[in-house]
Amino acid sequence: MAISTSTPVTRAAPAGRVPAKRRDDTRLAILFIAPALIGFLVFMVWPTLRGIYLSFTKFNLLTPPTWTGLDNYIRMAQDPVFWNALKVTVYYVVVNIAVQTAVALVIAVMMQRLTRRTWLRGIVLTPYLVSNVVAALVFLWVLDYQLGIANHVISWLGLDRIAFLSDSTWVIPTIALINVWRHVGYTALLIFAGLQTIPETVYEAARVDGASEITMFRRITIPLLRPIIALVLIITVVGSFQVFDTVAITTRGGPVDSSRVLQYYIYDMAFGRFQFGYASAMSVALLIILVVITFVQYRLTRAESSDLA
Amino acid sequence: MATIATTAVPVVPKRRFTFGRTAAWAFMILVIFLSLFPFYWMLRTALSSNNALYAGSDSLLPVQFSWGGFARVFGLQTGQEAIDAGGAGQPIQFWHYLLNSVIVSSLVTGGQVFFSAMAAYAFARLQWRHREKVFAFFLAGLMIPAIFTLLPNFVLIKQLGLVDTLLGIALPTMLMTPFAVFFLRQFFLGISREVEEAALVEGASKVRVFFRLILPMSSAPLATLAILTYITSWNDYFWPLMVSYTDRSRVLTVALGVFKSQTPQTGPDWSGLMAATLVAALPMLLLFCFFAKRIVNSIGFSGIK
Numbered sequence: 001m002a003i004s005t006s007t008p009v010t011r012a013a014p015a016g017r018v019p020a021k022r023r024d025d026t027r028l029a030i031l032f033i034a035p036a037l038i039g040f041l042v043f044m045v046w047p048t049l050r051g052i053y054l055s056f057t058k059f060n061l062l063t064p065p066t067w068t069g070l071d072n073y074i075r076m077a078q079d080p081v082f083w084n085a086l087k088v089t090v091y092y093v094v095v096n097i098a099v100q101t102a103v104a105l106v107i108a109v110m111m112q113r114l115t116r117r118t119w120l121r122g123i124v125l126t127p128y129l130v131s132n133v134v135a136a137l138v139f140l141w142v143l144d145y146q147l148g149i150a151n152h153v154i155s156w157l158g159l160d161r162i163a164f165l166s167d168s169t170w171v172i173p174t175i176a177l178i179n180v181w182r183h184v185g186y187t188a189l190l191i192f193a194g195l196q197t198i199p200e201t202v203y204e205a206a207r208v209d210g211a212s213e214i215t216m217f218r219r220i221t222i223p224l225l226r227p228i229i230a231l232v233l234i235i236t237v238v239g240s241f242q243v244f245d246t247v248a249i250t251t252r253g254g255p256v257d258s259s260r261v262l263q264y265y266i267y268d269m270a271f272g273r274f275q276f277g278y279a280s281a282m283s284v285a286l287l288i289i290l291v292v293i294t295f296v297q298y299r300l301t302r303a304e305s306s307d308l309a
Numbered sequence: 310m311a312t313i314a315t316t317a318v319p320v321v322p323k324r325r326f327t328f329g330r331t332a333a334w335a336f337m338i339l340v341i342f343l344s345l346f347p348f349y350w351m352l353r354t355a356l357s358s359n360n361a362l363y364a365g366s367d368s369l370l371p372v373q374f375s376w377g378g379f380a381r382v383f384g385l386q387t388g389q390e391a392i393d394a395g396g397a398g399q400p401i402q403f404w405h406y407l408l409n410s411v412i413v414s415s416l417v418t419g420g421q422v423f424f425s426a427m428a429a430y431a432f433a434r435l436q437w438r439h440r441e442k443v444f445a446f447f448l449a450g451l452m453i454p455a456i457f458t459l460l461p462n463f464v465l466i467k468q469l470g471l472v473d474t475l476l477g478i479a480l481p482t483m484l485m486t487p488f489a490v491f492f493l494r495q496f497f498l499g500i501s502r503e504v505e506e507a508a509l510v511e512g513a514s515k516v517r518v519f520f521r522l523i524l525p526m527s528s529a530p531l532a533t534l535a536i537l538t539y540i541t542s543w544n545d546y547f548w549p550l551m552v553s554y555t556d557r558s559r560v561l562t563v564a565l566g567v568f569k570s571q572t573p574q575t576g577p578d579w580s581g582l583m584a585a586t587l588v589a590a591l592p593m594l595l596l597f598c599f600f601a602k603r604i605v606n607s608i609g610f611s612g613i614k
Binding site for chain 2: 024025026028029030032033035036037038039040042043044045046047048050051054061106107110111113114118120121122123124125126127129130131132133134135137138139140141142146147148149152181185186189190193194196213238241242244245248249263266267270271276279280283284286287290291294
């Protein structure tokens with residue numbers, strides 16, 4: 001930002017207020033920015049406004065939407081399936097984020113302290129390269145009640161088999177862990193990148209003072225990493241709330257409604273029952289939740305301030 | 310794995326607590342195992358014959374080695390053969406879906422990177438009124454979760470008559486994402502102005518400077534962005550699921566979902582399913598083999614902060 005504004009000012013100053021021939025590029029800029037601006041307006045701004053508008057209407061896609069005021073929101077407040085979906089989603093996010101962040105932090109610190117070789121980071125990132133659909137299908141097979149290798153291992157250990165994806169108590173933690181498998185490497189690499197900003201001299205000084213690895217982790221790594229973890233949390237929590245693919249492939253919301261997360265309910269409402277108005281109202285609710293969470297997290301973790309600075 | 314591990318240790322200065330280091334390596338080896346095991350399991354299952362899988366489901370090696378799973382994926386078995394082997398009997402037009410995925414991901418990647426680069430250049434180097442205001446407006450777009458725009462965008466794509474077309478799948482992310490514009494603008498700002506000024510003094514136009522100087526000089530960040538965009542687009546499921554109805558526009562992720570729902574409910578064709586997931590994942594895994602270093606090192610906060 002500083003570079004872009006300071007240079008033209010100093011160059012333009014001797015010429016007075018009259019812009020030099022090449023100084024004003026408005027016409028070229030319009031040309032350069034047009035495709036992106038059209039994309040932005042048509043596929044981001046307009047849909048956002050339209051989504052908010054549709055949430056106040058009754059709309060089945062075939063006939064034009066009719067204004068119904070707050071009806072959809074009143075229905076939402078009284079819809080037990082919506083509240084259950086919200087509860088299930090929050091449960092999913094808590095399990096998903098807690099496990100993912102903790103494991104990713106440990107992986108990142110170990111990569112930092114043991115070896116920084118690229119091959120190790122490459123292996124850890126591999127699951128991220130496949131789609132959610134692939135991850136869901138593989139684990140559907142690995143976790144199968146009768147034939148899945150996970151249940152064979154469990155019975156070899158002398159324990160009872162677990163119906164991971166068809167038992168209402170196990171289904172959400174299971175889906176949460178499938179997505180941890182896919183995303184933990186990515187999260188670990190984000191934290192790892194943050195670790196590179198901590199000067200090695202801090203650790204050397206601590207080691208001279210006789211600090212152990214555990215003490216250094218608690219007293220140096222965690223406090224200095226806080227702003228990075230805050231950013232990681234904001235990104236991953238917002239992503240986690242949008243869980244859909246894994247549910248759609250493995251359980252379709254079942255058993256009963258025990259894995260009917262919000263996004264799946266919205267999809268079902270729109271494309272299963274063609275109630276686009278009500279689905280839009282729930283999308284607005286999700287949007288508001290995400291904005292509030294981002295804001296609160298940002299304030300709570302003071303993401304803008306770094307102890308290093 | 311262990312041999313590579315021990316050769317890697319001397320890179321870091323020796324520590325006192327060898328017990329702690331052993332435990333740490335044990336943990337890392339567990340992480341490596343858990344990361345890679347599902348891939349092995351896909352391969353092991355895909356190379357088994359499906360009917361034998363039920364009796365030999367606890368075998369760690371392929372049960373009754375067979376290429377049948379792959380044959381069903383590529384449509385090389387007749388319908389009756391496939392049903393006898395436990396498959397769905399309907400041929401999967403794998404090559405067709407693969408082509409669809411390649412077209413969609415290429416359209417999205419090519420368009421998004423190029424148009425975002427043009428916009429980023431306008432924001433970084435061109436002089437025009439309201440530049441900072443328009444840029445702030447773009448940045449605000451980062452706040453809108455992608456999921457929120459999907460439903461209204463579907464309505465729009467339907468009105469444009471692009472439902473069930475590859476262009477309809479690609480269009481919303483083909484012109485820009487706020488992140489791509491932001492990411493590239495950061496790099497363009499960092500490029501030295503001197504070369505650019507020299508070219509301008511010699512009479513080159515700014516368009517020429519953009520194509521002949523800025524783009525070649527930014528090939529590394531452009532490639533990184535392109536690879537990440539390609540992977541994201543390739544793996545996308547929700548949006549293509551909404552837009553495509555028939556084989557005409559079905560991409561691999563959606564086809565996998567359909568394949569899963571077509572397989573017999575009692576006694577699914579696991580060997581065919583795993584063969585399909587494996588070949589669907591393979592292009593990205595190959596891409597990763599070639600660009601592992603670039604991808605791994607690109608993940609960080611350079612573009613976000």
